[in-house]
Amino acid sequence: MLQLPSEYIEQMKAILGAEAEAFLASYRLPRTQGLRLNTLKIKEGSAFADKLIREFQLEPVPWCQTGYYYEEPQRPGRHPYHAAGLYYIQEPSAMSSVALLKPAPGEIVLDLAGAPGGKSTQIAGCLRGEGLLVANEIHPARAKILSENIERMGIQNAVVTSAAPDKLAAKFPAFFDKIMLDAPCSGEGMFRKDPDAIDEWSLDHVRMCAARQMDILPDAVAMLKDGGLLAYSTCTFNVAENEATIEALLQRFPELTLLQTERIWPHKQKGEGHFVALLKKNESSGDADHGVDNRSGVKAKGKDKPAKANKQIVEAKQLFGQFCQEVLPDWEWDSPAEPVLYGEQLYMLPAVGAIGSVQLNGLKVLRPGLHVGELKKNRFEPSHALALALTEDKLRSARTYDLAADSKEAEAYLRGEALTTSRNENGWVVITIDGFPLGWGKESGGQIKNHYPKGLRRPL
Numbered sequence: 424m425l426q427l428p429s430e431y432i433e434q435m436k437a438i439l440g441a442e443a444e445a446f447l448a449s450y451r452l453p454r455t456q457g458l459r460l461n462t463l464k465i466k467e468g469s470a471f472a473d474k475l476i477r478e479f480q481l482e483p484v485p486w487c488q489t490g491y492y493y494e495e496p497q498r499p500g501r502h503p504y505h506a507a508g509l510y511y512i513q514e515p516s517a518m519s520s521v522a523l524l525k526p527a528p529g530e531i532v533l534d535l536a537g538a539p540g541g542k543s544t545q546i547a548g549c550l551r552g553e554g555l556l557v558a559n560e561i562h563p564a565r566a567k568i569l570s571e572n573i574e575r576m577g578i579q580n581a582v583v584t585s586a587a588p589d590k591l592a593a594k595f596p597a598f599f600d601k602i603m604l605d606a607p608c609s610g611e612g613m614f615r616k617d618p619d620a621i622d623e624w625s626l627d628h629v630r631m632c633a634a635r636q637m638d639i640l641p642d643a644v645a646m647l648k649d650g651g652l653l654a655y656s657t658c659t660f661n662v663a664e665n666e667a668t669i670e671a672l673l674q675r676f677p678e679l680t681l682l683q684t685e686r687i688w689p690h691k692q693k694g695e696g697h698f699v700a701l702l703k704k705n706e707s708s709g710d711a712d713h714g715v716d717n718r719s720g721v722k723a724k725g726k727d728k729p730a731k732a733n734k735q736i737v738e739a740k741q742l743f744g745q746f747c748q749e750v751l752p753d754w755e756w757d758s759p760a761e762p763v764l765y766g767e768q769l770y771m772l773p774a775v776g777a778i779g780s781v782q783l784n785g786l787k788v789l790r791p792g793l794h795v796g797e798l799k800k801n802r803f804e805p806s807h808a809l810a811l812a813l814t815e816d817k818l819r820s821a822r823t824y825d826l827a828a829d830s831k832e833a834e835a836y837l838r839g840e841a842l843t844t845s846r847n848e849n850g851w852v853v854i855t856i857d858g859f860p861l862g863w864g865k866e867s868g869g870q871i872k873n874h875y876p877k878g879l880r881r882p883l
């Protein structure tokens with residue numbers, strides 16, 4: 424049984440009254456674990472989705488259509504399908520906030536406190552490749568993990584930034600249709616998963632978290648379009664960081680209306696616990712759009728760009744085009760995108776909602792759209808992100824080498840080893856498992872050199 428601070432027990436008794444006993448008894452039960460299918464790669468209701476459900480003995484999460492529970496001893500996070508981005512491991516109650524926000528294809532959405540990426544990848548699934556996701560995380564090391572998860576899930580229409588909320592708000596006033604703020608909190612719903620979180624808990628810490636949430640929220644409000652929706656969530660139970668924070672926010676911003684709140688309790692539902700509030704920013708009567716129209720900004724800058732930079736982009740596009748002819752004949756962009764070069768790295772920035780390279784200037788951007796590849800002295804080297812973004816339709820006539828998920832070869836590839844083939848082909852090849860892309864290899868003379876990123880390789 425976990426040792427809970429007496430002040431925490433008192434707090435929960437004050438909130439829950441007669442229910443507190445059942446709540447406290449939930450600490451004797453094992454934590455709940457879940458995963459969310461990546462609908463950018465697997466169709467809901469498909470034979471493959473059914474196979475995964477059987478293989479990992481998954482049970483549906485009631486509040487999220489793509490969410491499932493799994494139980495020990497299943498370890499889906501260790502399976503090669505995880506490396507292929509077929510699902511995201513996520514605590515089931517954490518799936519509730521995006522389910523309430525309901526991002527829709529074509530919308531411009533911000534995930535303000537995004538790492539490690541549970542909500543961001545769920546939002547991207549809802550957008551289905553159309554629209555734009557800005558996934559932000561203030562802490563650089565955590566932003567890197569967020570960026571890797573965006574890549575693994577094969578998301579094309581996301582920009583990953585690492586900025587403090589006020590810096591982001593200065594760049595994106597009244598810009599987003601929907602904003603998710605999964606706020607840093609005292610994490611009372613994390614105690615079963617991470618007993619160390621109990622040591623960090625104190626009433627002072629709760630007060631500090633509530634104050635920090637009130638620091639971040641005005642920046643979220645500033646970035647929301649009139650008529651836009653804001654989902655605020657925490658994985659904590661106390662009132663100060665939840666209902667009281669929302670109350671203070673409504674007092675300060677009369678243009679906000681509270682539409683709904685939801686709580687998941689571990690003694691009532693199968694989940695570790697979550698709070699979410701959905702707020703609407705009312706339409707203002709006059710100056711409707713305070714958004715910076717950056718389409719014109721991008722164009723103006725485009726004209727001013729040194730000829731050399733434009734020439735480089737044209738060359739980069741040509742090299743990528745040649746590469747596609749040879750390796751990915753069916754490649755097509757799912758939605759409009761603008762090529763951008765960061766040094767030798769070619770990205771495709773979603774041309775949605777007037778976001779442009781100008782607007783990103785001055786921000787730490789880890790991923791300005793899909794990383795397509797690197798230019799290396801008149802040759803093009805494809806990026807890992809490009810492989811992971813390949814869907815069935817784009818792989819149809821691609822050069823591939825398929826491995827069975829349970830094969831020794833799949834394990835060897837994930838460890839970074841070369842593969843031996845009996846075929847006589849040369850050039851870049853997409854390594855797939857059971858038809859899903861896992862990374863790149865380069866084939867020559869019966870050998871496939873391993874291009875799985877070194878940082879992702881599994882130890883022997």
Ligand SMILES: C[S@@+](CC[C@H](N)C(=O)[O-])C[C@H]1O[C@@H](n2cnc3c(N)ncnc32)[C@H](O)[C@@H]1O
Nearest residue numbers: 536537538539540541542561562565605606607
């Ligand atoms: C609850 S976690 C986000 C989890 C994430 N939404 C997910 O679903 O995977 C809160 C995040 O807020 C970040 N954070 C901490 N202080 C912050 C601040 N002052 N402003 C914005 N974000 C902050 C933390 O680094 C952490 O990654």
